[in-house]
Amino acid sequence: RKEVEQDPGPFNVPEGATVAFNCTYSNSASQSFFWYRQDCRKEPKLLMSVYSSGNEDGRFTAQLNRASQYISLLIRDSKLSDSATYLCVVDSWGKFQFGAGTQVVVTP
Amino acid sequence: GAGVSQSPSNKVTEKGKDVELRCDPISGHTALYWYRQSLGQGLEFLIYFQGNSAPDKSGLPSDRFSAERTGGSVSTLTIQRTQQEDSAVYLCASNRMQGYEQYFGPGTRLTVT
Numbered sequence: 001r002k003e004v005e006q007d008p009g010p011f012n013v014p015e016g017a018t019v020a021f022n023c024t025y026s027n028s029a030s031q032s033f034f035w036y037r038q039d040c041r042k043e044p045k046l047l048m049s050v051y052s053s054g055n056e057d058g059r060f061t062a063q064l065n066r067a068s069q070y071i072s073l074l075i076r077d078s079k080l081s082d083s084a085t086y087l088c089v090v091d092s093w094g095k096f097q098f099g100a101g102t103q104v105v106v107t108p
Numbered sequence: 109g110a111g112v113s114q115s116p117s118n119k120v121t122e123k124g125k126d127v128e129l130r131c132d133p134i135s136g137h138t139a140l141y142w143y144r145q146s147l148g149q150g151l152e153f154l155i156y157f158q159g160n161s162a163p164d165k166s167g168l169p170s171d172r173f174s175a176e177r178t179g180g181s182v183s184t185l186t187i188q189r190t191q192q193e194d195s196a197v198y199l200c201a202s203n204r205m206q207g208y209e210q211y212f213g214p215g216t217r218l219t220v221t
Contacts, residue, residue, distance in 0.1 A: 032207045043199055043212040044151070087151075094139060094158055094206040100150035 003027060004090050006099035013078045013106050020074040021102045023088030032091035033064055033071050037084045044087055078106045112213035114200050120219045121190055129185045129216045131200030139203050140183050142175055144196040190220045
């Protein structure tokens with residue numbers, strides 16, 4: 001079983017719609033959680049950190065559920081530029097575990 | 109400020125040759141990571157340096173792979189006797205300390221012919 005699992009998608013989303021997806025992790029001792037975005041043939045870039053109380057950054061909302069060991073990302077009012085692969089990242093004592101990514105395709 | 113830099117950006121080499129890939133982390137970042145990513149695949153952890161501690165080499169796929177970090181800053185990943193399956197993008201990342209987000213360099217695209 002992989003330490004971090006994500007639905008690979010693709011999630012096909014009409015422009016302006018809302019999309020949400022989850023990521024599950026297996027190590028209950030994990031400390032820090034992040035969402036990264038990766039565009040085709042580019043390096044991953046930090047989208048946002050995920051805090052225990054949940055946090056929002058503009059159109060993006062992240063949630064952490066420690067009891068069920070998952071994190072989620074919600075994108076509101078999707079833009080064409082949101083098309084990318086979203087990587088769930090879990091940090092366990094300095095060792096980062098990456099999910100394989102969820103592909104989001106926003107269509108006009 | 110300056111981000112993570114990597115060189116070369118592209119490297120084409122013949123099977124059996126050795127290659128060296130370089131990473132310059134963000135100044136002041138104590139941790140440095142190497143990953144590789146094959147086309148259409150996720151990130152594969154290779155090695156992790158944290159300050160002066162012994163590196164975590166648990167992700168290195170074979171003894172042909174090695175890495176060092178000099179002076180707590182620049183790191184070099186060396187692949188000896190390259191094989192075609194080594195072809196991938198090699199990504200370096202750094203962070204200021206445990207628990208903080210990583211920042212990635214642009215990667216080195218390695219092609220073994």
